[in-house]
Amino acid sequence: MNGQVVTRFAPSPTGFLHIGGARTALFNWLYARGRxxxxxxxxxxxxxxxxxxxxxxxxxxxxxxLGLDHDGEAVSQAAGAVRHAEVAKTLLxxxxxYKCFSTQEEIQAFREKAREEKRSTLFQSPxxxxxxxxxxxxxxxxxxxxxxxxxxxxxxxxxxxxxxGNDQLDDMVLLRSDGSPVYMLAVVVDDHxxxxxxxxxxxxxxNNAARQMLIYEAMGWEVPVWAHIPLIHGPDGKKLSKxxxxxxxxxxxxxxxxxxxxxNYLARLGWSHGDDEYFSDEQAKAWFDISGIGKSPARFDFxxxxxxxGQHIAATPDAALLQELRAYLAATGQAPLDDxxxxxxxxxxxxxKDRAKTFPQLLEKAEFALARRPIAPDEKAAKALDSVxxxxxxxxxxxxxxxxxxxxxLEAVASRVAEAHGIGFGKLAAPLRAALAGRTVTPSVFDMxxxxxxxxxxxxxxxxxx
Ligand code: GLU
Numbered sequence: 001m002n003g004q005v006v007t008r009f010a011p012s013p014t015g016f017l018h019i020g021g022a023r024t025a026l027f028n029w030l031y032a033r034g035r036x037x038x039x040x041x042x043x044x045x046x047x048x049x050x051x052x053x054x055x056x057x058x059x060x061x062x063x064x065x066l067g068l069d070h071d072g073e074a075v076s077q078a079a080g081a082v083r084h085a086e087v088a089k090t091l092l093x094x095x096x097x098y099k100c101f102s103t104q105e106e107i108q109a110f111r112e113k114a115r116e117e118k119r120s121t122l123f124q125s126p127x128x129x130x131x132x133x134x135x136x137x138x139x140x141x142x143x144x145x146x147x148x149x150x151x152x153x154x155x156x157x158x159x160x161x162x163x164x165g166n167d168q169l170d171d172m173v174l175l176r177s178d179g180s181p182v183y184m185l186a187v188v189v190d191d192h193x194x195x196x197x198x199x200x201x202x203x204x205x206x207n208n209a210a211r212q213m214l215i216y217e218a219m220g221w222e223v224p225v226w227a228h229i230p231l232i233h234g235p236d237g238k239k240l241s242k243x244x245x246x247x248x249x250x251x252x253x254x255x256x257x258x259x260x261x262x263x264n265y266l267a268r269l270g271w272s273h274g275d276d277e278y279f280s281d282e283q284a285k286a287w288f289d290i291s292g293i294g295k296s297p298a299r300f301d302f303x304x305x306x307x308x309x310g311q312h313i314a315a316t317p318d319a320a321l322l323q324e325l326r327a328y329l330a331a332t333g334q335a336p337l338d339d340x341x342x343x344x345x346x347x348x349x350x351x352x353k354d355r356a357k358t359f360p361q362l363l364e365k366a367e368f369a370l371a372r373r374p375i376a377p378d379e380k381a382a383k384a385l386d387s388v389x390x391x392x393x394x395x396x397x398x399x400x401x402x403x404x405x406x407x408x409x410l411e412a413v414a415s416r417v418a419e420a421h422g423i424g425f426g427k428l429a430a431p432l433r434a435a436l437a438g439r440t441v442t443p444s445v446f447d448m449x450x451x452x453x454x455x456x457x458x459x460x461x462x463x464x465x466x
Contacts, residue, residue, distance in 0.1 A: 003197070004036070008194060009070070017248060034286055039070050042076075043077060077190060088175040089175075092142055099127060100142070102125055127140075141174075144171055151163050151165055152169065152214065184212055192219070198227065201228060203228035270298035272292055321362075328359040347451055374463050400458055414445070435463075
């Protein structure tokens with residue numbers, strides 16, 4: 001195919017943006033962005049009863065958080081109803097569609113008879129070849145004149161050629177008797193009008209593709225490249241359920257996963273590039289291709305997601321991470337960081353981001369920096385601050401007061417004091433953690449001292465050993 005690649009994401013706004021939809025969006029985004037193409041967004045809101053503005057907003061928010069930006073305005077499918085109907089009329093004029101006056105009762109009777117006679121129950125309208133002069137003055141639907149013989153072949157880039165006997169396809173309705181277009185027609189017209197060249201979507205739409213193909217052929221339009229991707233399964237190989245992680249993207253945001261880690265993980269759900277697990281957006285854009293999409297369903301795995309998220313947090317520059325952390329706090333309705341705390345966090349980021357897999361974990365590691373004196377020790381920390389330890393701390397404190405505030409010097413001072421008491425530094429670490437953070441699991445003691453600075457360090461040690 002020559003020319004610019006155009007992909008689209010076409011969610012139905014009947015619920016949140018779930019993880020499968022997010023992956024579909026990501027694949028289309030990567031494909032377009034890696035080729036200098038366009039990624040369009042179409043809201044398939046023709047089901048007026050089930051589509052809600054809240055769901056549309058949730059989809060937009062989810063895409064925004066994931067960083068999947070689309071080109072141009074989001075298109076509303078419902079707004080195109082007049083154009084969709086126009087195409088049905090064009091097909092009528094071309095003799096590729098016809099007016100069908102059969103009533104529901106007649107269709108029902110046809111089916112029952114076919115069942116009795118053990119024939120296909122697909123409706124065959126008596127109006128297909130009727131002379132317009134014989135048309136009654138009654139309401140009608142417009143049906144496509146589907147070929148009755150031969151086969152329809154869907155050339156699918158993931159599944160290979162999928163052949164469907166035309167005797168399996170009926171003359172589907174294009175326009176209802178109230179003049180409203182059916183969904184299948186709307187999708188084809190929109191994809192054509194939007195210039196979509198590649199459609200990557202869930203393989204639950206493979207059956208629709210055969211029917212959509214009939215419309216493309218009847219209009220003489222070029223069929224886009226289709227890639228129907230297997231759905232995501234749970235770790236046990238069963239259909240993805242809530243328990244497995246079939247949650248809205250917003251829930252992953254609230255759980256504090258970074259968007260970059262999420263993108264990386266979702267890209268790996270059903271697509272691979274050799275053995276690469278961890279990669280950047282730039283790499284994903286350069287590498288992503290339909291040929292790397294697997295034919296069997298991917299399995300959702302929280303461990304892998306966390307692992308990749310941890311690597312992305314560690315690789316994100318400190319200032320950018322602080323921005324994301326602030327966005328996480330806002331999204332979860334937590335108090336924002338004031339400027340002083342934000343500065344402190346920024347200074348501490350280098351030691352916080354190592355081994356934190358989520359923003360809550362990052363915040364937990366930051367507790368020592370966010371805490372205010374007097375530091376209240378938890379139970380374990382209180383035990384670590386026994387009288388012997390407090391004695392050692394009270395000896396260490398004045399020495400720190402006079403030390404130059406570098407890691408080497410701090411280490412040397414602490415080792416000297418430990419040695420003088422015939423203990424390894426390890427023994428001194430627990431009371432130091434307890435004094436500085438009020439807990440026994442913290443970033444390294446020297447990182448905490450460097451982040452807190454001399455005055456705060458000395459003050460905390462002083463209070464703990466008093
Ligand atoms: N609106 C459909 C869905 O949400 C997608 C249709 C398509 O991609 O062609 O599943």
